[in-house]
Amino acid sequence: MIKSLHARHHQLAQQEKQVEFLNNGVFREGKLPRFQQRLQAAGLFPLRPSTLEILQVNIGYMCNQVCKHCHVDAGPDRKEIMTRDTMQQCLDVMETTKIRTLDITGGAPEMNPDFRWFVTEAKGRGVEEIIVRSNLTILLANPKYHDLPKFFREHQVRVCSSLPFYNADKTNRQRGEGVFETSIKALQLLNAEGYGKESSGLVLDLVYNPTGAFLPGDQFQLQRDFKKELREHFAIEFNNLFTITNIPISRFLDFLIESGNYEEYMEKLVTAFNPSAAQGVMCRNTISVDWQGNLYDCDFNQMLGLKTTQTSGQHISTFDLQKLAQREIVVSQHCFACTAGAGSSCQGVTA
Amino acid sequence: MESTYYNPADLKKFGNIAEWDKNLAAKFFDYYGEVFKEGDLTAREKSLIALAVAHTVQCPYCIDAYTTDSLEKGATEKGMMEAIHVAAAIRGGASLVHGVMMMNKAKKLSM
Numbered sequence: 001m002i003k004s005l006h007a008r009h010h011q012l013a014q015q016e017k018q019v020e021f022l023n024n025g026v027f028r029e030g031k032l033p034r035f036q037q038r039l040q041a042a043g044l045f046p047l048r049p050s051t052l053e054i055l056q057v058n059i060g061y062m063c064n065q066v067c068k069h070c071h072v073d074a075g076p077d078r079k080e081i082m083t084r085d086t087m088q089q090c091l092d093v094m095e096t097t098k099i100r101t102l103d104i105t106g107g108a109p110e111m112n113p114d115f116r117w118f119v120t121e122a123k124g125r126g127v128e129e130i131i132v133r134s135n136l137t138i139l140l141a142n143p144k145y146h147d148l149p150k151f152f153r154e155h156q157v158r159v160c161s162s163l164p165f166y167n168a169d170k171t172n173r174q175r176g177e178g179v180f181e182t183s184i185k186a187l188q189l190l191n192a193e194g195y196g197k198e199s200s201g202l203v204l205d206l207v208y209n210p211t212g213a214f215l216p217g218d219q220f221q222l223q224r225d226f227k228k229e230l231r232e233h234f235a236i237e238f239n240n241l242f243t244i245t246n247i248p249i250s251r252f253l254d255f256l257i258e259s260g261n262y263e264e265y266m267e268k269l270v271t272a273f274n275p276s277a278a279q280g281v282m283c284r285n286t287i288s289v290d291w292q293g294n295l296y297d298c299d300f301n302q303m304l305g306l307k308t309t310q311t312s313g314q315h316i317s318t319f320d321l322q323k324l325a326q327r328e329i330v331v332s333q334h335c336f337a338c339t340a341g342a343g344s345s346c347q348g349v350t351a
Numbered sequence: 352m353e354s355t356y357y358n359p360a361d362l363k364k365f366g367n368i369a370e371w372d373k374n375l376a377a378k379f380f381d382y383y384g385e386v387f388k389e390g391d392l393t394a395r396e397k398s399l400i401a402l403a404v405a406h407t408v409q410c411p412y413c414i415d416a417y418t419t420d421s422l423e424k425g426a427t428e429k430g431m432m433e434a435i436h437v438a439a440a441i442r443g444g445a446s447l448v449h450g451v452m453m454m455n456k457a458k459k460l461s462m
Contacts, residue, residue, distance in 0.1 A: 221393065
């Protein structure tokens, strides 16, 4: 298993180094326009929020996998973990603001010892929709996780899982040896609980991301391929496939630089800038919370340490819906990934 | 002439052919766009055909473009290699099937 950048003391493990890198090179030299300039030209700068619908809470960077493209730089060696107190603050916010969706992510969020408590409390407090971003293999990683599919069903959790491809070769190259085989078993367990089955009301979504320095294809066509292949070969059913563009930060940025693809990839993203995709970016209806309770415009900004603007409040303990609604969303060059082509978000295409 | 016949950067300038004939370029690019839309064939199948043809006409620009495009459309590397073998088989077969012509002629000429 490869190690996280963090464990390797890699310079890209430092948030400020990444931000610096994204501001330099082709962007400083003026070979490519900055994201802000593109937004200005499209009449979208400063980028403002729409209605806040999703609180995406990252409850820890620990993970049983070390995927090559991970924007979190997650792995078994990451110890950052959200406490129950901070979860409590998130739940208070959910309750008072009536935000529709609680989106729980990580790392592998299931590895947080208070994960089940968090989900149960959220359900008890009447949160309308709870999403868990599960990497699938965690469900089989240890006997203590084996009943999670049942737990998800009992709490009507919407499960959203990464599966970059419907064969072992591409999946394992990105996510690690044996990940595909275990993911298939986990999907079958979720299906057995009723997930992904029509009229069960239990939603199982898959997330596709390219296994390299290229853009995702058409979401609908890929969904059709995935459904056909997974059904024929493994009798697996699921609801939606969301395509996500790889964001040039953290381990994917490291891959781009090491493989000599960085400039070409950025040019591709910039060239594919789509104003209507930009209008639908997820930072407009989402707030991201880190393990310490800090607020960000998205999970990617979280990894770069780019908090929400100071005037809008930067911590869950001072969460103010009005102030956040008036904020300017913090952008940098990595944002080009969310606005390329049909757009990209945790809910798939945006255009 | 440039110092090399092919420059990867020129691929991105394909649209520049409109500079010297806007009308024909527009017709061509419209047609091109239509051709690659999903029809009875999926966009991925069309991309793989394009990749195979790219190797037959040995166009570096097309190989560059349709390698990326095939990956984006969800083709596997094995599938891409299979497509090229189809091109190679037809190419090889096209030579060899003319062997019948050669044989016919040789047989006619020989005692």
